[in-house]
Amino acid sequence: MEIIRIAELPQQVTPRGVKARTVLDVPYINIMNLTLNPGDEVPSHTTPVDVLFHIIEGEGSVTVGPETAKVKAGEIVVSPAGIPHALNADAGTIFSVLVMKIPNPKGKAK
Template identity: 30%
Template sequence: MQRFLKNLDYATALPLAAQVAYQPGQIASKTLVQNAAVSMTLFAFDQGEEISAHTSTGDAFVLALDGQGQVSIDGQPTVLKAGEAIVMPAGHPHAVSATERFKMLLMVVFPTENQ
């Protein structure tokens, strides 16, 4: 049987935020899917850590799992708390920073030839 998701147990209820651990002074990540159509990654940001502004060819969906972070899209900041989500549209500069320790699930959907 082909497995599309990795680094997670199948057919098991999982506390998603617990699947990636905070690391002092770092951003920790765990890749769940990476292919031409979609990317799913869990992130744990220590307070003050950030991913600087960049663009993506795909639409990115961020789901906050723990703590609080700030997502900036086109220079406009939005604070995200656990349970909240935001879409970062393809081609628009965006950045993520941890105003306190912050865990998130990032899902990026890339354009394919069929679109």
């Protein structure tokens, strides 16, 4: 059995300026934990694979295509492959999101 303790994983800053931890990077899935400070955003972009956003802390908004929804801890948003998506943290709250890309667009484990 493997237990991943997300809070103990090393954290880096992404090119989009948010804190990120690599949770799992294997051929069938890539999972990152993004932590956005109040007011931070991940601008709209597309990925070639399906993406799930599992909100684990805080509140914010997720945009998928033309739709934007307010979300909070415990909710999951589905973003189909090739559809633009974005994240925005609400003012006054940390917004922590597990971003799961299925399958891993890199296609191989690190």
